Amino acid sequence: MKKLKKEDIQQEVFDLYDDYAHNRLERRQFLKKLSLYAVGGITIPSLLSFIMPNYIDSILINSDDPRIDTKYITYDSPKGGGQIRGQLSKPMNTKKKLPGIIVVHENRGLNPYIEDVGRRAALEGFITLAPDALTPLGGYPGNDDDGRALQSKRDKNEMLEDFIAAYHYLKSHKDCTGQIGVVGFCFGGWIANMMAVKVPSLSAAVAYYGSQPSKDETALIKAPLMMHNASLDKRILDGWPAFEEALKEYHKKYEMFTYPDVNHGFHNNTTPRYDEAAATLSWQRTITFFKHNLK
Structure with missing residues (x-):
């Protein structure tokens, strides 16, 4: 071959x-x-x-990395799927409280790439929670094809409630300062945008190639936004002009970056859509954005 x-x-x-x-x-x-x-x-x-994704050879931060404390927890999502499982990560041996980040998966559940992203963010000095919205259906099934099929069976607004519940869980965590941001990818990008709509006390939201809120929803946003988009991703970029118009009309704080000659999914280092330069720069911008806004 x-x-x-x-x-x-x-x-x-x-x-x-x-x-x-x-x-x-x-x-x-x-x-x-x-x-x-x-x-x-x-x-x-x-x-x-x-x-197709190659998770085995693509993990950057292993779950047993001695620099971070990583474990799985469950929390209650009464308006969503009930008890939701998630990966909780924080720097090892840190006594002070830390700002928090909710890490939101794509349309296939909490796969190894998103777990890895949660651990990467923890290494930057945050306590992170990466929930699995497939928990009510048994959790991420071990491959993305079956994961997509499972996630299509759940209502997206109920899943949004699962991530809002994750925000409240992390906000009240004994190791968290209560300053919470969210970063999401694809479906998770839509969740990040919608959490900015639905959670007035959210401190910051970062959406990677996520669908945009409506004009009326945009009016409700309080948190500063950062958006990362791919120049070859016509589906997402087609929605940008109307969103930007609404952001400007309502005087929202935002930054949007479009990375040239890259595809939707460019941050995901497990597939050939990955672009190292765009992924690295966008992640640096994301972490800087969170450190500024989650003080």
Whole structure:
């Protein structure tokens, strides 16, 4: 099987994967369309192997990293899914209270990449909680295909309540200062934006390629926002002009960065959509933003 490189893959393949990953294509349709690009020694299995997440080789901060204290907890989400499981992480041997960050997964549950992001943020001096909105259905099932199928069975507004409940859990945690931010990716980006709408006391929100609130919802936002978008992500960028107009009309505090020549999902280092330069810069901006706003 030919070992593929990113430059071997046409942009249309990334676009197909984006449609598949966001449930706009069923697997049979995805494979049929993908077969059109299996030419010149490139097979469908090699394309699938290349484009699907590789969690085993991509984790940056292991769960047993001695610099952080990581464990799983459950908290109550009475308006959402009931008892929700999440990964709680904080720097090891820190006696002072820390600002908090809720880390929100994509449309497939709490997979290893999002757990890793929670631990990365903890290393920066925060107490972090990465909930699994699939908990009521048994939790993240171990692969993203089944995770997407499970998450599609839950109501997105009930899942929003699960993450709002995570905010309240972390805000009252004995090791937290009560200053809480949220960062979310894809579906989680929408959650981050909507938590800014629904939680007046939220200190900051960062949305990676997330869908935008309506104009009326935008009027309710109190927290400063940071948004990271990909120049090749037409679906998300199409909603930006109306959102920006509303942000300006209501005098909201925000920053938006569009990273050139990158795809939706560019921060996720487990797939070939990952772009190291954009991921690194956006994460530096995110951490600086949180350190400024979660004082």
